[in-house]
Amino acid sequence: MDKRTTLSEAVAELRDGMTVGIGGWGSRRKPMAIVREILRSPLRDLTIVSYGGPDVGLLCATGKARKVAYGFVSLDSIPLEPHFRAARQQGRIETFELDEGMFQWGLYAAATRLPFLPTRAGLGSDVMRVNPELRTVRSPYDDEEELVAMPALELDVAFIHMNRADIHGNGQFLGPDPYFDDLFCGAAKRRFMTCERLIRTEDLLAEGTIHTLKINRTMVDGVIETPNGAHFTECPPDYGRDEAFQREYAATAKDPDAWKRFVETYLSLESEEAYQQAVRSR
């Protein structure tokens, strides 16, 4: 099946209030072309589920996100995501803040169609206080241990970015870490994969071993080739993080005029191609 589609067609499937999972980790291999397409849309009130980076920061700064489920939000080389901080400190967003491992368990529960998975992580901590909807469960065996029942993090749509993919939805990561992108796909009803380069299925082993083929085509509904699509996050070995651009982005959080210029220069453009052109010509 040829699953090629476009950024606008993929984002057209979203509705206000949907729960959207975003793959990658911090400022690493994020499907930023999709994030930018969401910014161009009239969508609002989204719940964003993410090992958060600038995807979360941008969606908060532009009012697209109403709620964020996260274990952290960081730009890695800049430890605190300033736009996310601003949104939190102004009380603009709701939170579902979790331990990183609980977060994985929530995705895994959703991906395996379980209502919850038990874990020790979270016990005794304020994860339980700030999320009063969380419950514990008692082991039915002789140990009778009480554990956190991490609920499934069910997603309406998931977006991930891979280094290579074929038109059928097989995806390949060539960097050091697959992160949890397969679980994001597993947890979602609709799954879209952007990639640096679309290649023939026969060429999937040309650049990486069989172990790098983390995404198989049952996990994906649509594929989009977006060269430099993770910019300004890193996407090794294709490219590193654009630290200068990231610094520019981060600095706009405390300067409304700079943010306005940043939006005009990079985010209010009509297409991803125009964004990439603006990045090249700066």
Place this chain on the structure above:
Amino acid sequence: MTVFSRAECCAIAIAEVFRGDGEVLVSPIGTLPMIGARLAKATFAPDLLMTDGVAPLVANVLPVSGDDRPEPVIEGWLPYRAVFDLLWSGRRHVMMGATQIDRYGNQNIACIGDYAQPKAQLLGMRGAPGNTINHPTSYWVPNHSAKVFVEQVDVVTGIGYDRAAALGPRASRFHEIRRVVSNLGVFDFETPDHRMRLASVHPGVTVEEVREQTGFELVVPEAVPETRAPTGDELRLLRDVIDPEGFGGREVVG
């Protein structure tokens, strides 16, 4: 007597935190924790397992500058998912930072102020709840003050001994806050009710100074030893191999 800096003293105190850990994953968060852990591995704790900060596990001891000399010897692969598996198995000792910490070792790295609309949003829970309930945890505080060592933390991310005790012996059986190292001294919880105790002061620091900079009543034994000085061999490793550029000195106050 050999002259050494406060940062080098902290590196020794941090390295000592990992003594006797055997073959476990060490996850040092921060520059001096990285320096200290690499020093431990290069000397008295050779079995420690460590990544380069990302997924590759590195067998040899590299400088913290990220320089690729010497060539890293990759001994394994530990993507985040494997880190979670490993930490839930308990074969790990993490050293995290703490924006706030209290007398029982409750840590806060999530936010300061009211949770619904914080005065300062920080990192978030990160892995702290899961770390502290599953395996030994230590903390590094480069800026010891009464704003960090507080009566009560605003959000409990990593759980302390009082929270662990309230869970009962079964749920808390893997909980251990090994030590807190700050720029002023070393602290442990080896008291009957696991309240924080001053274990040693760094050379040049007085007990009174530590008390003044701590926002709760510390347990202070009658005689407080000095943190041990680095050996000549350790100083050579720190200065020639692990941190020739002196990154550690930029992190520490004092």
